[in-house]
Amino acid sequence: MLQNKRKATIYDVAERAAASASTVAAVLNGSWEKRRIAAATAERVLKAAHELGYRMNRQASGLRTSRSGMIAMIIPLHDNRYFSSLSQSFELFARERKLCPVVVSTLRDPAEEQRTVETLISHNMDLLLIAGATDPDAVAALCTAADIPHLNIDLPGSAAPSVISDNYWGAHALAMHLFGKAGSAAKEPGQAAFIGGLPSDFNTQERLRAFIEASQAATGDEPDSAMIHVTGYDPEAGETAMRMILKRLGRLPRVLLVNSTIAFEGVFRCLQSLPLSAFDGSAIGCYDFDPFLEHLQFPVSMVRQDAQGIVAKAFELLDEGVGDSTGITMVKPKLVLV
Amino acid sequence: MLQNKRKATIYDVAERAAASASTVAAVLNGSWEKRRIAAATAERVLKAAHELGYRMNRQASGLRTSRSGMIAMIIPLHDNRYFSSLSQSFELFARERKLCPVVVSTLRDPAEEQRTVETLISHNMDLLLIAGATDPDAVAALCTAADIPHLNIDLPGSAAPSVISDNYWGAHALAMHLFGKAGSAAKEPGQAAFIGGLPSDFNTQERLRAFIEASQAATGDEPDSAMIHVTGYDPEAGETAMRMILKRLGRLPRVLLVNSTIAFEGVFRCLQSLPLSAFDGSAIGCYDFDPFLEHLQFPVSMVRQDAQGIVAKAFELLDEGVGDSTGITMVKPKLVLV
DNA sequence: GTGAAAGCGCTAACAC
DNA sequence: GTGTTAGCGCTTTCAC
Numbered sequence: 001m002l003q004n005k006r007k008a009t010i011y012d013v014a015e016r017a018a019a020s021a022s023t024v025a026a027v028l029n030g031s032w033e034k035r036r037i038a039a040a041t042a043e044r045v046l047k048a049a050h051e052l053g054y055r056m057n058r059q060a061s062g063l064r065t066s067r068s069g070m071i072a073m074i075i076p077l078h079d080n081r082y083f084s085s086l087s088q089s090f091e092l093f094a095r096e097r098k099l100c101p102v103v104v105s106t107l108r109d110p111a112e113e114q115r116t117v118e119t120l121i122s123h124n125m126d127l128l129l130i131a132g133a134t135d136p137d138a139v140a141a142l143c144t145a146a147d148i149p150h151l152n153i154d155l156p157g158s159a160a161p162s163v164i165s166d167n168y169w170g171a172h173a174l175a176m177h178l179f180g181k182a183g184s185a186a187k188e189p190g191q192a193a194f195i196g197g198l199p200s201d202f203n204t205q206e207r208l209r210a211f212i213e214a215s216q217a218a219t220g221d222e223p224d225s226a227m228i229h230v231t232g233y234d235p236e237a238g239e240t241a242m243r244m245i246l247k248r249l250g251r252l253p254r255v256l257l258v259n260s261t262i263a264f265e266g267v268f269r270c271l272q273s274l275p276l277s278a279f280d281g282s283a284i285g286c287y288d289f290d291p292f293l294e295h296l297q298f299p300v301s302m303v304r305q306d307a308q309g310i311v312a313k314a315f316e317l318l319d320e321g322v323g324d325s326t327g328i329t330m331v332k333p334k335l336v337l338v
Numbered sequence: 339m340l341q342n343k344r345k346a347t348i349y350d351v352a353e354r355a356a357a358s359a360s361t362v363a364a365v366l367n368g369s370w371e372k373r374r375i376a377a378a379t380a381e382r383v384l385k386a387a388h389e390l391g392y393r394m395n396r397q398a399s400g401l402r403t404s405r406s407g408m409i410a411m412i413i414p415l416h417d418n419r420y421f422s423s424l425s426q427s428f429e430l431f432a433r434e435r436k437l438c439p440v441v442v443s444t445l446r447d448p449a450e451e452q453r454t455v456e457t458l459i460s461h462n463m464d465l466l467l468i469a470g471a472t473d474p475d476a477v478a479a480l481c482t483a484a485d486i487p488h489l490n491i492d493l494p495g496s497a498a499p500s501v502i503s504d505n506y507w508g509a510h511a512l513a514m515h516l517f518g519k520a521g522s523a524a525k526e527p528g529q530a531a532f533i534g535g536l537p538s539d540f541n542t543q544e545r546l547r548a549f550i551e552a553s554q555a556a557t558g559d560e561p562d563s564a565m566i567h568v569t570g571y572d573p574e575a576g577e578t579a580m581r582m583i584l585k586r587l588g589r590l591p592r593v594l595l596v597n598s599t600i601a602f603e604g605v606f607r608c609l610q611s612l613p614l615s616a617f618d619g620s621a622i623g624c625y626d627f628d629p630f631l632e633h634l635q636f637p638v639s640m641v642r643q644d645a646q647g648i649v650a651k652a653f654e655l656l657d658e659g660v661g662d663s664t665g666i667t668m669v670k671p672k673l674v675l676v
Numbered sequence: 677g678t679g680a681a682a683g684c685g686c687t688a689a690c691a692c
Numbered sequence: 693g694t695g696t697t698a699g700c701g702c703t704t705t706c707a708c
Binding site: 021026038 | 701
């Protein structure tokens, strides 16, 4: 491979192969059949391209075609089991389609989110998956204006189709299981607790709603509002809430539903020190999955979000070409009940 | 904002602002001072651009300048605590520099890796961080040919500077701590075990080497090779290895070092069922961090990779412009000893 | 202080 | 079957 400083273009290849630029382009980007190029010519072009170490400049190509061959997904953060499994599934489906899947996180910063999406659009990404955006509709508006296919993931929007986890279903099923397991003692008032999540978070709202309705269905009553601690997605908040509950009740609540593994970390710090007998008659659940929770000394039922299912559904919708519908598709999470 | 179908270009803006394309470009991309543009003109341009909903086409811009405003990092997988924290740190540093940080995983598939990097390069990424590539040098060669700044992360290469975790240091410190804690009983032969990792993996090799040397330093002897189970990065392998060790010894080894949280999952399944007294006189460590391991009923010392430190160092090197050095920079992990 | 014009490397009519 | 040519939207001399 000749190592000239300047990168080879189709013109260089054309010259070396004694062909024209358009012929070279056709050979090199596989529009083979359209122009019925002679095998011998193709051969020569390929050889020349190889010898020159030719790589196509996709910015030039994209400028011409208004495409890029890349598809993008934005997520709030990388460093999270659920979002990173969305990323992983995204990559799987992109590879199947021979597209390059780039993912960028926006730290739940609305301005960063907006800027990032604009950047992505201005690079002509062929598709944008919007996961857990702070303002899905604003993002969707940008995509629509730029005429690029897009879909909401995890958090629904009203300006584009959305594929989300069925948080209500999952939390309801989990809560019903816990109430069932805890038995009649759980029917006494103030014996069902909910910890974690953010009041402003759609997913939290859905899970809490499910918890409350499951409580009504199972006990005939709404849970005591003092037992509901929607105090955030962090371990400390979880620990504090758990301590308050233990103090108030003098024992574990009969039913405990923790809204995330993050909050569960804090809860776990409290529970860890309890004697095993303290868990008798109580049922504990966590919305979200962590393998370490499967094998603690006390049983924890979990809801495992189906990241792969969500992304699969998203691509399915895209394939069907549901450009401007705005429906919400729910994907049921998996239950890991014990 | 006028909503014509065709996207506005600088020419549209120029026309509306009664200015020329070059003036518009200068105003819009901040090369303000270079051309000393009249405030009034700038005003008009900005207004027109806003009214037309102008967004710059970065493919066109990039085609002209051979840059893109995006920087990329490739990682083996998203769905992993360590790699996803690298991604997160990467994003942090990119944002500081007003660059758009895209991350792409390549599933440890050499062909995919190669293709991905070529794609990224052909889009003129301004920088490429190569994390845990199967063939760092091949990737680096592509970057060098394309004249794009690049750096190895996590796994060293010989064709570009590398910033990696100091696995030897971390594992040695951890092992020494465990031997110290286990006391003289650990000096008996066959009382120190190592589980997890891959023989072909550089990082595993380093950790194992540290384990062996720490054993020599602490006990005067190499560990019994039957106690070394480098059987992979998955829970099942960890569980199997742990069972074999328990069977052979009839009890916990005095020193147990597990090579990853993934393997620890399996190990944990065995240890979970043991009575608390079984842990007396044994010291357990895990190379890698998981918050749930901090609060188990038995103590687990951990090594926590300093993802942020690694990425910080990488950007530092880049800022210094160490284009063609090929040295290896080690970043010490954090010790979480109990 | 501002404008005209020549590309960046590729694609897609359209000609031959 | 292959070549010519006119842009895609931007940056950047260079001229005025």
